[in-house]
Amino acid sequence: MKSSNKLFEPALVQTALKQSFIKLDPRVMIKNPVMFTVEVGTLIMAYVTIYSLKNNGQGSPIYNFFIFLILLLTVLFANFAEAIAEARGKAQADSLRKTREETPAKVILSNGSIEIRSSSLLKKGDVFLCETGDTIPTDGEIIEGIATIDESAITGESAPVIRESGGDKSSVTGGTKVLSDQIKIQVNTQPGESFLDKMIALVEGASRQKTPNEIALTILLASFTLVFIIVCVTLKPFADYANTPITIASLISLFVCLIPTTIGGLLSAIGIAGMDRALRANVITKSGKAVETAGDIDVLLLDKTGTITIGNRKATNFYPAPGVDNKAFIEACVMSSLADETPEGKSIIELATIQNFKVMPAPAGSIFIKFTAETRSSGLDTKDGKRTRKGAFDSIRNIVLKAGNPFPAETEDQVKAISNNGGTPLVVSVNEKTMGVIELQDIIKPGISERFERLRKMGVKTVMVTGDNPLTAKFIAEKAGVDDFIAEAKPEDKMNYIKDVQALGKLVAMMVDGTNDAPALAQADVGVAMNSGTQAAKEAGNMVDLDNDPTKLIEIVEIGKQLLITRGTLTTFSIANDVAKYFAIVPALFIASIPALERLNVMGLHSPESAILSAVIFNAVIIPILIPLALKGVEYKPIGASALLRRNLLIYGLGGVIAPFIGIKIIDLLVGLFV
């Protein structure tokens, strides 16, 4: 998916501008209590403007009209911020959706005949056929066949991928293209209920729910607003006591300047932009909460294969057991791997070929023994009663010892030596007799340890999950720089590990693609399923990564943190701004009857009217000025919480105090030319 990084695309701006006016509807505005009060203030000012045309005592109609106009702009700016964030999110989602709309689907009817139907009419449970050159009309699961698929429309990755029925790679996404072969696909979502549909609804606002932190912040901002209502309402009797008439325009201006309009106006834009950033990172989230939770993650569970190491382990050496002929051993290795479709199995055949062994197909009538997580071995039984097994060291040793045969010490030493070097030993037996060891080696991804270091600085502990034995796992864990590992992991081990960590009060994120990880994925606080993964895994997790990139979690964690930081810093900025606004407005209110208060006019503003106008204008324009920051998010730096707080407090707290002094003064110089 190619997306523009320009913040304000003309087409989007146009939609957003229109939306800014539509959003003036009080029924919509009331969801944002801060901006709602500004809208009420705007309405009052409209009335005051009309009233002052014929009556005295409320200032000049022109001045009142200007205040009205600026307040209206303040509301519109806030609406625009939300609208542009929505428009961007929607555009992003639309570009995903466009590819899958109105694609003809070859639906296979129950009588076996094929009918062409529009993709939008597909229902859950329908089965359709896709052949070479077809665009897959909707999300589904392959129930028959294997095909190479071009997923570049979704992932931007041009290399085709293989998807086949059964196993972990059976999911296809609408909008992708079949490059070869043909597959039968079953629709697994109702129309309008796919993840993408959910995501679009989230950014469009209709079903957007506020996240817990957003709710808490809204409460805090509402209470600040209430404080300022009290401050402004009580100012009237105070002024009466001091014999100072205060116009409604001044009171409303003071009120609007004081309430946290900056953060209030940008709050929902920040939230939507966070979802949008996740979408830009090609991650579909099922809720805003999941993104926020990602920022709180303490422990991250990662599969070793494909995440920490490049692709898969490859066979590098054959070590026959004492007294076993090299050729016989290689033959056993090949026999055991003939039915093994895993990359490891294939690499064994490859290595055998390299060593000039002529690979023959399995003799007729052979029975393949599939690998299971429980037996942790696989193999082949030929018709003539030859039982070849290949598997983890302890599982094969069990088979051998159970049959009453000895397990050679030399082989055991070899197993240890391989493990100590970070390799994976696979032991092969024929008829419960040890034949030897195959060495598999992992290659660690370049740059991965730097990423783990970054996570560590964020306070996230990384845990590698692997089926390897503890020795191998330890070697790779140390080399890659992960903090912990789960070796010889069975699905329930992952589950238990997650539960244990959660019992300590920590939040766990997990990123996997396998079917049997679905329970663990559901148990994790943040579960990211691969788009290539099974439907079960996708349902269990709360995010789907379209790129199938396991290190994506690092980005998601940062997006989550950025979301909170942006809210926190802009709140601080907004409140800090009030100091300067007070120094602009309070002297202006009272200077006529209490000339001594001129001393509070530290900015030396031109006149009471220009002071109030400047403060209100500053208050309005700061919103659009900060929209880019709200959309991009405040940068997260993993420098430790206290250092980060110091930094943000300095920039947004102290900066928030100083900036409006300068801004209001400049605006006053300009306004002073006219007033």
Added chain:
Amino acid sequence: MNTELFGIVATYLLTLVIAIPLGKYLAKVFAGEKVWTDFLKPLETGIYKLSGINIKEEMDWKQHMKALLTINLVWLVYGFFVLIYQDKLPLNPDGNPGMTPDLAFNTIISFVVNCNLQHYSGESGLTYLTQHFVIMFLHFVSAATGIAAAVVFFKAFREKTTVKLGNFWEFFVKSITRLLLPLSLVVALILALNGTPTSYEGKDQFISMQGDTVNVSRGPAAGMIAIKHIGTNGGGWFGVNSAHPLENPNYLTDSVELIAQVILPIAMVIAFGIFIRRRKLSWIIFGVMTIGMFLLLIPTVSSELGGNPLIAKMGVSQATGAMEGKEVRFGPAISGYWSTVTTIISTGSVNSMHDSTMPLTGMWQLLGMMINAFFGGCGVGILNYFIYLIIAVFISGLMVGRTPEFLGHKVEAREVKIAALITLLSPFLILAGTALASFVFTNHGDAAWVVQPKNWLSNQGFHGFSEMLYEMTSSNANNGSGFEGLGDNNIFWNVTTGFVLFLGRFLPIIGPVAIAGLLGAKKHVPESAGTLKTDTLTFGLMTFAVIVVLNALSYFPALALGPLAEYFTMLK
């Protein structure tokens, strides 16, 4: 060094020397560890048995608050009637009358809530019976209520996750037997030895040098003056409080009373860290409070020592500083120190008239009470601080990109809601109260009350506004000091401040205890590198900024119309 400044420094250092070990002792007492006062255990056991209390029954925060409110309600009803009928009860040698219902309403609330706003004068408004069994009794129990509430709050953070927060009655009884009684005993002795009366006889008489007959009120005052400071109550035996020569005879007693009112509030802060095993957190809180205190103290002392600019303009030398309203035996420096301490610590006793201090000093006094968390009242000070801390935790938690947490407990919408409501309460009570008073003064000056609204203020203009603002602020802060110069014994002030007092006391106790109770019950999250630590200088600075900004934003316009306008006009 100037002797007067030396007096301040010595008093402050002595305060710390006593308060810090006292904090350690306090933590041990409430943690149930061995302390030397354990010989009082039989007495406590006797009290529990007599009252049918089983201290093994632990309460959650709601049960604690129920117990606290119930017992306070009992005192409220009891005191109200005793005050009304005090003229018919014994121990009334001067034949003082019973209180009017509105005055009794105000007085009883005021003492139950540890505020001690006095719209009467002790000499003529109370009898020895009510001084003892209403006023002094409430001095003890209202202080103990505050301490017990703070201990409940401590309890919530001692264990990782807990809903059981000890037994309220145990905390309450121990606050009296282990802290308030012994400490008051020492202070009372020093006062009595320095000339504060302890007799039950009525007024004494002497003939002055001008030949006038002067009646001097007396009474068993020393004990009450001791607990009025130890318990940060502030309500004096005599009308002019600790400016009275019998209530505060000399510089030594002045220092003793100053130390007495600060030691428990400081000790509570120290005890908090020891109790929850995070001493560093205590020191950071102590640091923030101390800096806040000095920032109010230094300009106060300097403006009082500097004298009145209007007098200076007349060419009159003021070598001793601004002396109006001050006792010659104390002088402006230590009086300035007292005025800071008594306003930040919700004692509200005075040794000089705040109405006569310089306009800016008045502002510092007002701010001290508005903030009400630089040490604050005994027990409640740290609870008030906790509200600011939660707001700071929330905003800074967001700023570092993590769901905010305090001591391993996530701060979520519910806690923020409570903190926001409590934050809202003070500006509401202070500003709405003052606005109502201003409104009545401006528009209904002729209302037929005992004191007509137009005659409320002894000063017109800005200073008059400060007088009204001060009264409401003092009520809300449960401080009890008065700017005086305000005709406050009438139905308007008695009733309005009565409500402000009540709300300003119990909601800010329930709020923080509720937050602590909710947090304590939550799952404990272990610290990681991403966790924002609350016991760092940076976080201390953040809390300080929150305190300053919140208060400045809430009260700037009111302060501009009162003390600031007066000050700038004076400079002209």
